[in-house]
Amino acid sequence: MSGVAGTDILRVEDLSMRFGGLLAVAGVSFEAARGAITSLIGPNGAGKTTVFNCVTGFYRPTGGAVLLQAPEVAGGAPVALHRLAGHRIVRAGVARTFQNIRLFSGMTALENLLVAQHNALMAATGWGIGAVLGLVRYPRAEAAAIDRARAWLAATNLLERADDPAGALPYGAQRRLEIARAMCTDPLLLCLDEPAAGLNPRESDQLAALLLRIRSGEAPNGAPCSILLIEHDMGVVMRISDRVVVLDHGRKIADGTPAAVRADPKVIAAYLGEEEADEDAPAEAGVAGSGVAGAASGPGGTA
Amino acid sequence: MSAPAGVAEAPPRAAAPVAGALREAGLAALVALGLFGPMVGLRTEPGAGGLMLVQRWPTVALLCAMVFVGRFGLVWARSHRFPAFLPALARAVPLALALALLFALMLPPLPTGETLLSAGGHDRALALLALFVVAGGVFLALGWGRAAPAVAVASTRSGRWEGSLRRFGRVLGPLLLALALLLPALPWVGRYTLDLGILVLTYVMLGWGLNIVVGLAGLLDLGYVAFYAVGAYSYALLSTSLGWSFWLCLPLAGIMAAFAGILLGFPVLRLRGDYLAIVTLGFGEIIRIVLLNWVSLTGGPNGIGGIPRPSFFGLSFSAGGGPGSFADFFGLEPSPTHRVVFLYYLILALALLTNWVTIRLRRQPLGRAWEALREDEIACRALGINVTTTKLTAFALGAMFGGFAGAFFATRQAFISPESFTFLESAIVLAIVVLGGLGSQIGVAIAAVVMIGGFEVFRDLAEWRMLVFGGAMVLIMVLRPRGIVASRTPTVALGKRRAISGELVGEGHG
Ligand SMILES: Nc1ncnc2c1ncn2[C@@H]1O[C@H](COP(=O)(O)OP(=O)(O)O)[C@@H](O)[C@H]1O
Numbered sequence: 001m002s003g004v005a006g007t008d009i010l011r012v013e014d015l016s017m018r019f020g021g022l023l024a025v026a027g028v029s030f031e032a033a034r035g036a037i038t039s040l041i042g043p044n045g046a047g048k049t050t051v052f053n054c055v056t057g058f059y060r061p062t063g064g065a066v067l068l069q070a071p072e073v074a075g076g077a078p079v080a081l082h083r084l085a086g087h088r089i090v091r092a093g094v095a096r097t098f099q100n101i102r103l104f105s106g107m108t109a110l111e112n113l114l115v116a117q118h119n120a121l122m123a124a125t126g127w128g129i130g131a132v133l134g135l136v137r138y139p140r141a142e143a144a145a146i147d148r149a150r151a152w153l154a155a156t157n158l159l160e161r162a163d164d165p166a167g168a169l170p171y172g173a174q175r176r177l178e179i180a181r182a183m184c185t186d187p188l189l190l191c192l193d194e195p196a197a198g199l200n201p202r203e204s205d206q207l208a209a210l211l212l213r214i215r216s217g218e219a220p221n222g223a224p225c226s227i228l229l230i231e232h233d234m235g236v237v238m239r240i241s242d243r244v245v246v247l248d249h250g251r252k253i254a255d256g257t258p259a260a261v262r263a264d265p266k267v268i269a270a271y272l273g274e275e276e277a278d279e280d281a282p283a284e285a286g287v288a289g290s291g292v293a294g295a296a297s298g299p300g301g302t303a
Numbered sequence: 304m305s306a307p308a309g310v311a312e313a314p315p316r317a318a319a320p321v322a323g324a325l326r327e328a329g330l331a332a333l334v335a336l337g338l339f340g341p342m343v344g345l346r347t348e349p350g351a352g353g354l355m356l357v358q359r360w361p362t363v364a365l366l367c368a369m370v371f372v373g374r375f376g377l378v379w380a381r382s383h384r385f386p387a388f389l390p391a392l393a394r395a396v397p398l399a400l401a402l403a404l405l406f407a408l409m410l411p412p413l414p415t416g417e418t419l420l421s422a423g424g425h426d427r428a429l430a431l432l433a434l435f436v437v438a439g440g441v442f443l444a445l446g447w448g449r450a451a452p453a454v455a456v457a458s459t460r461s462g463r464w465e466g467s468l469r470r471f472g473r474v475l476g477p478l479l480l481a482l483a484l485l486l487p488a489l490p491w492v493g494r495y496t497l498d499l500g501i502l503v504l505t506y507v508m509l510g511w512g513l514n515i516v517v518g519l520a521g522l523l524d525l526g527y528v529a530f531y532a533v534g535a536y537s538y539a540l541l542s543t544s545l546g547w548s549f550w551l552c553l554p555l556a557g558i559m560a561a562f563a564g565i566l567l568g569f570p571v572l573r574l575r576g577d578y579l580a581i582v583t584l585g586f587g588e589i590i591r592i593v594l595l596n597w598v599s600l601t602g603g604p605n606g607i608g609g610i611p612r613p614s615f616f617g618l619s620f621s622a623g624g625g626p627g628s629f630a631d632f633f634g635l636e637p638s639p640t641h642r643v644v645f646l647y648y649l650i651l652a653l654a655l656l657t658n659w660v661t662i663r664l665r666r667q668p669l670g671r672a673w674e675a676l677r678e679d680e681i682a683c684r685a686l687g688i689n690v691t692t693t694k695l696t697a698f699a700l701g702a703m704f705g706g707f708a709g710a711f712f713a714t715r716q717a718f719i720s721p722e723s724f725t726f727l728e729s730a731i732v733l734a735i736v737v738l739g740g741l742g743s744q745i746g747v748a749i750a751a752v753v754m755i756g757g758f759e760v761f762r763d764l765a766e767w768r769m770l771v772f773g774g775a776m777v778l779i780m781v782l783r784p785r786g787i788v789a790s791r792t793p794t795v796a797l798g799k800r801r802a803i804s805g806e807l808v809g810e811g812h813g
């Protein structure tokens with residue numbers, strides 16, 4: 001909880017989220033270090049997605065604080081994400097993906113990436129008015145946006161599918177496209193909700209490599225990007241995480257390096273307890289319920 | 304989103320689906336009873352000694368029975384995993400019935416001794432039947448399309464149709480435009496055809512305006528006529544009371560309508576889907592009723608007459624052809640046709656302006672954000688798009704074009720009254736958009752020509768044409784549930800632009 005201001009990009013302090021009688025997140029605190037991959041793991045229903053929804057402004061936490069420590073933004077003072085309106089979180093520098101993929105399925109991959117650059121493009125069009133009149137500044141801005149989209153399509157190995165509708169892409173490609181779309185908002189912190197769910201082992205490996213490149217800044221954005229990762233695929237988590245936070249029943253039960261967490265008896269107990277109850281693990285179920293299923297149960301109904 | 308993501312779509316309660324459905328249907332019928340009991344069951348009518356309370360319990364019973372059957376059918380069909388068509392049907396039929404009944408109740412009572420089945424009530428029965436069929440078709444199409452799975456394999460038949468239409472469409476658009484431009488010059492085109500052309504173009508414009516709201520942004524607006532009315536009345540009031548010219552009043556009328564759009568949009572845009580549809584429908588009625596009752600401003604049911612006609616750069620189209628008139632200035636024989644031709648080109652220009660702005664905006668971030676909203680509002684929020692203002696711009700812009708069309712209507716008719724702005728107008732415009740294909744400009748134009756033109760062609764059939772027409776519409780929607788042009792063209796591409804099958808394109812949730 002000490003967290004030296006300069007090294008942590010995100011501080012979650014005593015976060016609580018209550019849904020009626022259910023305390024989905026109960027006083028969770030952790031930090032995500034700048035330029036690191038911090039993983040959030042835990043059995044199903046532990047409250048991981050709820051933490052994400054609080055960080056990204058989809059839920060207003062019942063208690064606690066979420067602070068983004070970004071020196072570039074707001075002159076060094078931490079930004080209180082838990083007080084920002086949903087659509088302003090992105091401007092503060094936090095992007096996310098969804099556990100149930102939420103692409104604009106009737107739009108092409110390229111269009112998806114352009115929508116992600118909406119705010120920058122909107123400013124260049126003079127909020128719509130200049131664009132209708134065909135002012136010169138806009139075409140240049142759009143060309144730049146397309147270039148960036150192209151770079152991300154290349155980085156996620158989707159370049160040849162650029163003009164295909166997102167809804168027609170294979171599952172793994174949709175996952176990658178969603179990451180590319182989030183990265184097109186130029187975030188400081190990327191929040192990924194089970195990005196490896198439904199991927200085959202080879203795709204999982206590629207994903208891990210992509211995340212490492214995003215973290216180090218080799219990927220098109222140039223600047224290193226911190227990552228907050230929810231993942232069930234322990235192979236991926238243990239391989240790429242710098243730090244792992246374990247939740248169970250809304251509480252933090254462990255927090256440390258991958259090796260330390262793996263050896264923690266409390267973590268083992270939590271996962272063993274889950275084993276019988278959780279035969280149809282989310283990885284497979286996620287595939288079956290892709291696309292449409294998620295639309296019904298989105299985080300639209302906030303607290 | 305939540306933990307049991309894999310089982311997000313919970314399997315329907317397999318155990319005793321009939322009992323569950325019965326229970327739900329009973330509940331719905333109870334709610335209906337509570338609602339319709341006071342609203343429909345009791346009615347005051349002027350009688351011998353002042354107002355009399357008339358009780359209409361059979362009607363209430365009928366309404367409740369409809370709700371019961373509809374709800375039961377819906378739940379039952381869902382539990383049986385029938386094709387999406389059935390639930391949509393189960394939903395559309397009671398909705399349409401309720402609508403027809405509401406209208407029946409709003410109409411003045413039939414003369415004594417006449418029933419809907421006797422000779423005197425025939426027209427009304429047919430009109431109501433037609434309303435039922437048309438409304439049912441629209442609801443069916445909307446419900447069915449929405450229920451269809453987002454990712455489905457395009458059937459080859461529809462794929463082929465789409466392909467040929469697309470190839471044809473590349474020629475068709477310019478062809479239609481050329482025809483529209485040359486129509487007044489064709490020797491065999493008379494006054495009647497021109498008037499019809501003006502009517503069709505008005506609906507094309509309204510369709511394109513509503514297409515921004517419904518087709519692009521995916522917001523189901525059942526009260527579009529309100530903005531048409533605001534535009535018409537703004538124009539009429541400004542021009543008759545202040546005497547301002549057409550070219551000044553036209554933009555003002557558009558701005559007023561856009562303002563009305565924002566006014567409505569602010570409170571209602573957090574609603575989604577059916578709720579939004581119902582509130583907008585209510586807004587349309589409110590505007591009409593205000594126009595009807597604010598007698599000191601709007602003249603109430605008498606309307607506003609003597610609205611100045613537009614002038615051609617200050618040259619009037621007076622029939623006498625006196626000095627300063629169009630005919631006099633160009634040395635032409637004075638003819639009433641001049642004005643008609645002018646009005647024709649005016650509405651053509653206005654419609655093309657609507658089209659041009661829409662096409663341009665669709666390729667801009669704003670238009671792309673509208674379409675993204677239609678696809679997935681939550682993802683939009685996660686990308687930092689301000690959902691409320693984006694929806695508001697769509698609403699305001701659609702309303703503005705509706706207002707332009709209204710101003711044109713007022714100047715063309717020279718007389719307006721609330722009768723011209725009933726729900727039927729909203730329904731027709733929405734039908735044009737749905738029939739044409741949500742979001743498709745050329746589809747909407749074709750649908751307007753077919754619908755409004757078809758209406759005229761079958762004029763001899765009198766009241767039957769509504770029925771013929773409703774039937775034809777249902778047929779089209781069954782064959783092509785996503786409208787004439789169901790596919791979407793990408794706004795930008797690295798390589799070649801390829802059409803996107805309608806099955807992948809979202810229709811919005813409101
Ligand atoms: N919007 C909501 N309303 C009510 N309960 C919710 C909501 N979102 C999540 N929950 C509940 O909170 C708990 C934690 O869910 P979640 O954060 O999705 O878990 P996971 O760790 O699997 O992502 C679960 O019991 C879930 O049912």
Ligand SMILES: [Mg+2]
Pocket residue numbers: 048049050099304305306
């Ligand atoms: Mg989750």
